[in-house]
Amino acid sequence: MIGLLFVIFAALAPTVAAAQELTGSFGLPSADRTLTIRSTTDLAVMAPVIASYLTGRPDLRIDYEQWGSNDLYELTALDCRNEEAGADIVVSSAVHQMVRLVNDGCAATHRSDFTAALPAQLRWRDELWGISREPAVIVYNRERVPASEVPRSRFDLLDLLRPEDSPYRGRVATYDIETSGLGYLLAFADSLEASTFGGLMESFGRSGAVATCCSAEIIDAVIEGRYLLAYNVLGSYALARAEGEARLGIVAPADYTLILSRGAMIPNNGPARREAAAYLDYLLSPAGRKALEDALLLVRLDGEEGALLESPPDAQTIQRPIALTPALLVALDKHKRGLFRQRWRAAFPVTP
Template identity: 65%
Template sequence: MIRIAVLLVCLWQSAAAQTTELTADFGPAAAARTIVLRSTTDLAVLRPVIETYVAARPDTRIVYEQWGSNDLYSLTAVDCRNGRAGADLVISSAAHHMIDLVNEGCAASYASDATATLPPQLTWRDQLWGVTREPVVVVYNRDLLTPEEVPRSRFDLLDLLRPTDSRFAGRVATYDIEESGLGFLLAFSDSLEATTFGGLMEAFGRSGSIATCCSAEIIDRVASGEYLIAYNVLGSYALQRARQDPRLAVLAPEDYTLILSRAAMIPAGSAGSGAARDLLDYLLSQDGRAMLEAQDLIVRLGEGDGSTIEVFGPVETLERPVGLNPTLLVAMDTDKREIFIRRWRDAFPQLH
């Protein structure tokens, strides 16, 4: 627990400064059981899934809290350190945070027929489970890019940013890895996967690319034309917006496409762990997964599912799943994280 305490002090806001992004109640106030669900998932995306779940369980109420990934990690770690469980189920897109929490003894164990359906790379120690399947995509403004300019790969993106007079200078955006735990995970995964990573960091810095916090903000500004391209955006959010806005196009990079699974954990000592187990089993059930797929939280590239993601080349060589395993603990190592962030700051000096 000492390492978690040091991380909390050095890297993130104090517990007193943490605030939820929003909260919502589902189900009857007088329900026999209540599940406190804390998640990084936008409520607008997850709402139909929760509503379907509670509609079939009139004895159940869900209190939903939406958090930023860094704050959710910090809060869950503080709860763990103090021997309490403020939530019954925690779901985060920042899978490296969740691996760390499990490694520090903050999770309860559970196994069921539903959890047994997961492939080995999406479950760890019977304490962490991958509940979604979301490609990490490029979003671009189809009205403002010619077909020749569409960056089908990271190499193409480098070519767009290389000229000193590039019209893409200052108009490519990605997550700020210090503000977004998800952004850190995706950038770190890129650094392990791509020979282009160093070149991209240099090109981002030289061309004045933008690093910002949130999927919605990035996608909105691509739609408006303020940004022309967004790099490393979660496909779930991009798809939902692209279906509503014909200016937006979404593609899976052809050199490789990261596939993220949001990680679910039942905190140790949760008073509502029984109900949380039922909710977890629902999310992993056929009905639950159908609901997640309807909300673009499960996307299968290249299967003719009408996802509107542009795919180039064979899917079997395209996808790079981010597995739930101890490899992600490297992303939580204090020294390695500091080195990585210093490199990031060099690429985005305007943030500091």
């Protein structure tokens, strides 16, 4: 296995697209075929999954590019408009952007037993598929937040932020919706789901909560105590970090927990469409699901065997999956997006 794998982690030089974050190459340099993946998923998280796929495939090399969600969307849309070959498969956590790309005719069709087995909410037009299962969670610092104050729901979080002398003033973080496509998606989903959304926005603004980027930075800041807790963080990244960090606590909100499934599409101009389809089928196969579960991209919640996150003993988390449907296009409507951003900026007037 080791002989078949080489990985290059590199911060890209300014001559390459500035928003591209990391690249990695897997497999033999002499491989006959190359599959190019562009994704928002951290390279370190996906490396074991890719390595498992390449076992027994010495004729294939995989080039992996890690991107921010907004920049990945813009690049993929540009490739589509210009009918240029770019990535062979695109995977993003900002699934509203993926729905837009499919709606704009940028995706190739693929059907297989594995895609057909997905529930309807995780596949659309045989061109977009949900490959993961990741809850949006609250993370907190176990050393700085007393057990009695750990927010188990959004109502608990509101109670923490309500007092004028709250120790949580200026010590709560969440994604900045203007720099994070995922952050925008989760906040928009909250606005549709939660009666608490308006109150949360008001409380965030009044208590000096911080809108910032990104998952790793937010989680690190909570562990270090710069923030006491953070809201709407992807549970997959939090669980991975918590494996070696006792200071990090994780809560799946009991009032409801948003469940994200990263969207995968095969661009219609990709040069290795067959290889892309085979890789997608692997991710949806039992072997691929096991690899994704080991990478903490398929998270089990309360009531499920092997659950990694549990609700309080007296509560059952209500799961709210974000379905891959045209309804997500509403999140990208220019007028609605403008109004939503104005409301957000009223709570977070300055981005650090």
